[in-house]
Amino acid sequence: MLIGMTYDLKDDYLAAGYPAEAVAEFDNLVTIDAIDDSLRLLGYETIRIGNIKALVAFLAQGNRCDLVFNIAEGLHGLCREAQIPALLDAYEIPYVFSESHILALTLHKGMTKAVVREQGVPTPDYYVISDESEVGSVELPFPLFLKPVGGGTGMGISANSIVRDSLALSHVSKLLLEEYRQPVLVETYLEGREFTVGITGTRENARSTGVMEIVVDPSCDLGVYSYKTKQEYLEFAKYHLVGGDVASECEKVALAAWNALGCRDGGRIDVKMDGQLRVNFLEVNPLAGLNPVDSDLPILCRKAGISYHELITRILDSALLRVGKVKSQCVS
Incomplete structure (x- = not known):
């Protein structure tokens, strides 16, 4: 082949x-x-x-x-x-x-949230701003979190993403609209713990590869998992594999979102706890980074005892199963 x-x-x-x-x-x-x-x-x-x-x-x-x-x-x-x-x-x-x-x-975070919410997956309340004139229509309680709807790898995310009043909302919205030339997602800011869930497989064969908590040094962008944090993760971010009830709840939400969206083969779901310790869907990455050293999914798998080669094999086998090809054999 x-x-x-x-x-x-x-x-x-x-x-x-x-x-x-x-x-x-x-x-x-x-x-x-x-x-x-x-x-x-x-x-x-x-x-x-x-x-x-x-x-x-x-x-x-x-x-x-x-x-x-x-x-x-x-x-x-x-x-x-x-x-x-x-x-x-x-x-x-x-x-x-x-x-x-x-x-x-x-790739459109707002539309993604609409789909998962329709399917009963918990996600923070949100509003999508396409123009500065729409800022006044936002009726969500502060604090709020702002980011471009189509960004990845922390694009457009910084300490300024957390806004606590109308003036900051207007200012940050304007900056993001002008710089990234795409709508801005405004959502309720969750103060709780943040996790990413690795997933391989499709539909009923989808499985979690593990749940990893992301802890950011508050000295970097006020603890936000931002573009800067991701670029300098060795200095500012700590990753911890979690288990027990917390992991189970994260996996439950992540797999529900994965299947609600129709994602295939492999990727990541980001989730976060709210003030009542409920796990909420944040976003999905159906084309998760696969750098063997510094991408979140391989880091998570490595911590869970899954080699990079095994990760690629699982992803490929899911695709081969879908298209009717013979599954590969993982050689460790």
Whole structure:
């Protein structure tokens, strides 16, 4: 079986002049090499294709592959993560991870919350601001938390994201609208503990790989898991695997959200406790980072005793099961 690999290589975009924050979600060669090594260890032939423009050229030349391992985030628009999957759909080439319409939905944090809430999954009250004139329509009690609806890797998140009065709400909303040119999610700020839940599998086969608490040093962005914190996680963030009733409740909420959204194969769900210690859905990452060293999902799995190779195998096996291919055999 020939597996194509699609991705956005961060260095290519930095060399082209894009700012670091704009390409923070993109991958480096460490990630590409690690995935490639795992796929080859499983006995598959691989071909590195690259970003969407490289994929277009690859397909236009008549090339095909049996499956695509897609981790491309895309660059333009709120459907950027869906672009390569949609193109592969058109060419009837199966791929790893969620379908194009799911990736388009889940990149918009407000729409994602609407879907999970409709399915009974608890999530903080929210409002989406698309224009400065809408700030006055926000009727949620303070404190509130603000972030771009389509950001990832902490994009647009800082100590200023926590707002405690109308003046700050107006000011921060204006800054985010102007800088990121996309709507702003305003939601009730939860003061409790924050966790991320790793998931592999699809529908009834979806399983948690573990629950990891994220504790941020309050000296960095007031303890917010921000862009800066994520870039300097060794200094400012601590990660702890949790178990017991807390983990069970986190997994319950995460798996309910995962299946409500129709996500596939592997990813992460972020959850947080409110003042009554109830676990709430925050957001989903259906294209979770797979850097073997510093991405949250591999860190979580490592703490849970799941090797990087086993993680890639579980993700791939979920995709192979969906498309009717023979499952791989994990070689530790």
